[in-house]
Amino acid sequence: MGPLPTPSRRARRLLAHYGLTVAAVVVLVFALPRAMPGDPLAFLRADNPESVDPAVLHDLQAYYGLDRPLVGQLGHFLARLGHGDLGISIGRRVPVRDLLQAHLPWTLLLIGASLALSSVLSYLLGCAAGWRRGRPLDRLVVMASSAVRPIPTYALASLLLLGGAVTGRLLPLGGARTPFAHYASPFAEIADVARHLVLPVTALASALVASQVLLVRNTMVSTLGQDYMVLARAKGLPLRLLQHRHAGRNALLPFVTSVGLQAGFLVGGAVFVETVFSYPGMGTLVLRAVASRDYPVLEATFLALALVVLTLNLFVDLLYGRLDPRARTG
């Protein structure tokens, strides 16, 4: 290992790293859908069985560029992508860009809300538990999180759905908003969207909280044993300041790292949650596109999801640089 990188070197390395990853991902999202058996034009024979003329099929294949050799298709795909053109959904006959615009915000909202809620909750709970190590609150946190963490998201989501269905109409069981609602005010609209978010976010955030709360708690516990903390306490610094400013800040670093590590899993968990609560996010879009082998939609959704994960990772990397003095000063 050479000397620790300076900030600009670090930035350049980060950039190169992410650039390479994006390039590999782009090629993969092109190749993966085409590796599946099945035919994106198969819907024709299901919908209009009397008209599956070879001539019509051939024309359609040519229209979507499916008659070219794979290398040609890849070139076409890259050229299209270069112009920001994501193509037209084969099964749904609308621009893929419009589909992404309709679905991506809901997934971002779901993931964002879950991430925010779980981060705040697990950070506060973890700090509190670590500070009161061995006391009832600590024991409760440790026990509850061990019990919740391994339960798969879909199982939790199904149980929540079941609970919701049994208890009646307290919370909406599906969708992202009340269809065709007329809102009295923007607040009513936000409230409606939030109400629809409650169950999905609970399902998605629970496992996150359960896994992160222990991390924060354990870092806190080990930090409290460090010499400088003992010194700070001896100096008589206010407890609250100690807890958050010193100990908490130390706990933040591994915490932020683990948030970054979870980005991929979060996106995966969102697929389940969206399926259970028929939430109109990317998960439902991907599953439908897989079922119909809609290549342009598959390419775009995979790319978008990978970019979401990458962005979260990059964000963590940058934040890491700010939080960890060693990474900052070199």
Added chain:
Amino acid sequence: MSRRARERRLGPAGLMGAGVVAGFVLLAVAGPALAPYRVTELAGDPLEGPSLHHLFGTNSVGQDLTSQLLAGARASLVIALLAGGGTLLLGALVGAVAGWRGGATDSAVMRVVDVVLVLPPIPLMVVLGASIDPGLVGLSAIIVLVSWPVYARLVRAAVLPLRRRADIRAAVGFGASTGQVLRTHVLPDVGLVLIAGLISAVERAIAIEAGLAFLGLVNPTRASWGSIMRDALDFRGLFLTDSWRWWLLPPVAAVALLLVGLALVGTSVERRLDPRLARHQPVGVDG
């Protein structure tokens, strides 16, 4: 670590977890002998509630759910061994090579790891699952393909510092074979990491198998807990009748219980590894 804790290697929670896991393994092994019917046998009427003939009732076509749950335990065991073991094996090999060799090998391997980690695992498995006949072996292969990078990272991180350790450098310098070095110096240090990793990989594999079945992406004619759940949820009258009580809840409970048991064991092992270490693999989220 207190002396008592050291004596009881797993601690009470770990022992409890080990008991749960052992119970499931027993059921999986003894399943065929215990099962009252063949899995697909039309053993009763559709949607019979729990009775002496059918302890867990029957599903919508009249198959015995007790037999299916037992077969599901076996499916989970097979997945645990094939997919969980395979994941750790591949991850450990790649991670060890990267960590041990360092340099260009390391950066190349870690770049691949990064790319695989960036692709969202569930959609990726959806695509892979659609590409092959989703039997248990194929399914395990998919789980391994998608999961190994996490463990490659883990093992690499454990091996990396060893390269710089004086005793190992000395051993290498004195001409000890790689196998010898691995056996006498590396394995004792990395061993516990591997065990913890294995448990986590097994948890993950079981959760993913059930999760894919839940999405309807594995062979539904091979009874697993996930496919029982899927069958139940596919039945439109599930919540309009009380069949969800004996059809949906038992497989959900079985998966949850086994995973909690495994997690308890895993946490205990990791505590031994490093008392301060927290488990932060988001097992719950990925499947």
Added chain:
Amino acid sequence: MTRATGLRSVVAAVAFALVAGACSTSTEPPSAPAQGDGRVERVRVAARPGSYPTPIGARRQGQLQSTLLFDTLVWKDSTGDVIPWLASSWARSPDGTEITFTIRDGVRWHDGMPLTVDDVVFSYQYLMKPPGQAAAGILGAVFVGNLQEVVAVAPDQVVFRMKRPWAPFLPQIAGIVRIIPKHIWETVTDPIAFTGPQATIGSGPYKLESYDLATFSAALVANNDYFLGPPHVRRIEFVPAADQLLALQQGDIDAADAGTEDQLPENALAPFLQDPRFGSVGGPPEWNRALHFNLTKGFPFDDKRFRQAVAYAIDRDDMVKRILFGQGVVGSSGGLSPASPWIAPDLPPYAHDGAKADALLDQIGLKDADDDGVRDLPDGRPFVPELQTSAQFSPKTAELISEYLRQVGLSVTIRTLEAAAADDSAFAGTYEMTLLGYGALGGDPDLLLRVRHTPAAINLPQKSKGYDNPEVVALGEQQLFTADDSSRLATVQQLQRIVAEDLPSLSLYLPEPQLIFVKDVFDGWYLTPGGFGTVLSGALNKHALVTGKKVGF
């Protein structure tokens, strides 16, 4: 710590939204005042996946919606008979090769322009050559090859001249080709990418008000200048609903129908059928789950005695009980719906009979050579036929069949494939036996009896792979190119008799469709026998929505 402040405000916003959301109940749209004219203010049905509702090549829900936005020359009412629509009448020449349609007067497009015979001629020609041909895929090559010309012969008359008479012209062609505005579409060179608001301007009883790509929800509002007068139902909303019956129970939708194989046991239906708020209406069963044999796979699949033995071994009554909870019928061996007006009355029923199956299997040499309880091939090798199914749609059906066949000593391996892969395999014919689901069994029999059984016709997943009976091919042509309905019926029935004997596929069961609806909202629902707009079935027949009646205007 400025970071913390930012975080705190986000938390505060989320927390506020959650609390506010929990208290808010005012998101329901205000219910409109009752109208004095007896029209229905709003009907809500479940939104289903589909494409955008363009008139050219729309899919599933989009195809259904496009029948509400656009009109065809003829349509169907609750009797299943063809009724006049944009055409007020039609006449066939004595030899059946010419059909003349008289177009209604005063019909206008949604944008106010008048609909003329030029639009009608344009609509058909647009589908017969690029770019419309590929985009739509509505008119098959056999039809286009048989059509000589379509021309306007008077300001209100269009004539179709054909080489030979085309028997199913009215329901299969005039009933599905949507008439599109020439002034919009004549400049459209890429109909696939043409999806703006202009693309949904039709002459139909409804206009597209809103469409949500994410949830498939859509609102259609009545076209009050419609040629039949303002539609009876003023507004149709397609509402996302994960579970239709749950949504109906909770008041989110006004009508719910079962999916194809989603029948319910009686105790689950009881709350709806006994509640006076709900009404229900049934229809003829027209969708089936079928077992197909691949005759190209050689012995024993190419031996009709094997296929008959399998038919005798399968307890289809038991399947109706276990898969459909008794709400369905056993398929006809001729392949059509037992409720079809084209059904032949005297087909072999292949009722469950293990002894007959055993005898037939013995006869063709599939005997248990090694006494392991499983039949072997004549040369002594074990016989393990493969039954393919899609993982999503029919795994339980496959398991049932393997259980029945077990009873007669046949050991079946079930091969499950993901739905699209299974479809691909069925299309390519890489199976020995497969389960397939398809509909339109009550409509025109041409597809089921000619296309499926004619080797030279277009390939389809539900094609009888390897089945080649010259008599069937000849009769298939004979029933298509005729203008004489009664001789066609005789031909069609003869076809069924041959197919029932050869049994290249076995129709297993057909679920009985049922629509449950809220009576107070709209009770004019019916399920159209034979479907409308070719493969479309379900309750959203625009005749009901526009007139509120079962027949007539």
